[in-house]
Amino acid sequence: MSENYDVIIIGAGPAGLTAALYTTRAGLNTLIIEKEMFGGALMNRDLIDNYPGHPEILGPDLASQMLEQATSYGAEMQMGIVEQIIVKDNQKIVKTDQDEYVGNAIIIAGGTHAKKLGIPGEEEFAGKGVIHCATCDGPLYREQVVAVVGGSNDAIYEALSLVKYTSKVLVIHRGDNLRAEKVLRERAFGEPKIEFIWDTTVTAVLGESTVSGIQLNNIKTGETSTLNVDGVCMAVGNTPNTDILAGIVKLGSEGAIPVNVSMETEVPGILAAGNIREDSPMRVASAIGDGATAAMAAERYINTTLR
Ligand SMILES: Cc1cc2nc3c(=O)[nH]c(=O)nc-3n(C[C@H](O)[C@H](O)[C@H](O)COP(=O)(O)OP(=O)(O)OC[C@H]3O[C@@H](n4cnc5c(N)ncnc54)[C@H](O)[C@@H]3O)c2cc1C
Structure with a gap:
């Protein structure tokens, strides 16, 4: 039987972890699914010196602080590769290589891989x-x-x-x-x-x-x-991790996800955040901004559409 959540977040990089922090603080029952490492690409970065408030911080240290903060408000973490998303009325079914989950809103924060x-x-x-x-x-x-x-x-x-x-x-x-x-x-x-x-x-x-x-x-x-x-x-560029989204949301230039200023895709209740979205500035700071924005849009969607 599938487990139900208010919000399911795909990807636990800076965008996904920030989204989880905001959705859980809003009282939304939140699951984050990550296929490799909680912390995302931060786990492979050494010195980060353009993240406000931390003049110099190692990527894994920043990741562990973000993870701790997100889970402290109750975000649930699951390892798994998201392989399929099915939109059924207002519900979104997320299938991983191991399990199946149902969410009212999903935030896609799967980042990119090297071209x-x-x-x-x-x-x-x-x-x-x-x-x-x-x-x-x-x-x-x-x-x-x-x-x-x-x-x-x-x-x-x-x-x-x-x-x-x-x-x-x-x-x-x-x-x-x-x-x-x-x-x-x-x-x-x-x-x-x-x-x-x-x-x-x-x-x-x-x-x-x-x-x-x-x-x-x-x-x-x-x-x-x-x-x-x-x-x-x-180091010749990045390709968004959007293979699983073909036919679910419209994909834009080079496979990135087009969003509006609230990080909403064309499908109600599906948001995208971080480097996976079209026109991303591709920085940690922009990814966390997107994550917070997407979380607030998810909350609005759930409150106005589903409650
Ligand atoms: C060499 C290098 C150095 C960098 N240094 C800096 C820097 O100093 N400062 C800076 O601001 N930016 C830096 N960046 C950029 C920064 O790493 C990214 O902007 C940031 O990590 C993007 O965050 P994100 O959450 O969007 O994606 P990511 O951090 O990529 O996280 C996405 C997560 O989603 C997971 N995922 C993907 N698909 C699935 C799936 N199907 N199922 C489950 N999970 C999935 C991935 O495993 C990953 O953990 C650097 C980039 C590079 C290449």
């Missing part, structure tokens, strides 16, 4: 030199040379994380300047272990049993070359 470049060798060497999380894998590359592909905030976060372990980090970017915010750009340019290769794309990952190099293409000159590296970290 793939789609080049030869990328899949073959996944976990054997192709890196998608520098904080997780950095210690495996002590005194080695690692390339980071990308020029965004995420790419620079990864590069700055890798310099703690590696002998050299090569940032390879298809543009001729970084898109990352000023403070990160300055940190990266001032870091002696980081070198930049501009106007260049990575066209293949090379190696025998593990990565030994990458193939490059200079997009201005058309020149191709090979570079010896021990690892390559892909």
Whole structure:
């Protein structure tokens, strides 16, 4: 038999945990379902220095504080992979790999996963030199040379994380300047272990049993070359975790969920929050703002529609 909740939250990152804090404080019976780690992507971040009120805090520490605060008001936590959502009249049935739950409102806070470049060798060497999380894998590359592909905030976060372990980090970017915010750009340019290769794309990952190099293409000159590296970290963007939502809510650009300013989707009682929603600024601070907004919209929906 399915268990019933006022609100079911999918994903326990900053957006989901904040939503849970607000729904439980409003007296709503709340379940959060998480498939990997309570704390979400924060668990793989080291130093966070743009979260208001904490000039410097480690990602896992911030996550554990958010988790403690959310559960202190009674949010229930369940591990499970949400595989299907069914909308039946005013009820939303959430099926996981283990169980089935029914909610009046659901808040989708499933975040994103790293995009793939789609080049030869990328899949073959996944976990054997192709890196998608520098904080997780950095210690495996002590005194080695690692390339980071990308020029965004995420790419620079990864590069700055890798310099703690590696002998050299090569940032390879298809543009001729970084898109990352000023403070990160300055940190990266001032870091002696980081070198930049501009106007260049990575066209293949090379190696025998593990990565030994990458193939490059200079997009201005058309020149191709090979570079010896021990690892390559892909930081070329993110894809929203919205596969399970096809046919349930309309998906927008690159699979993100379109919402209004109250984080409402086109389906009454289905809200979205954090990096999974369209036009997300992709920061912890914006994710928590979305979580609070979505929780209040869920409360309004339940009070005006269902009570
Ligand atoms: C390298 C790097 C460094 C960063 N550093 C900073 C920083 O210093 N400051 C900053 O503001 N931002 C930083 N960010 C961005 C920040 O991590 C994200 O903006 C934030 O974590 C987004 O929160 P979220 O709750 O939307 O999603 P997430 O934190 O991604 O959480 C989503 C959760 O949903 C779960 N989930 C997904 N699908 C399902 C499913 N089907 N069933 C159950 N659970 C599911 C996932 O397992 C995950 O735990 C960084 C990003 C990167 C890549």
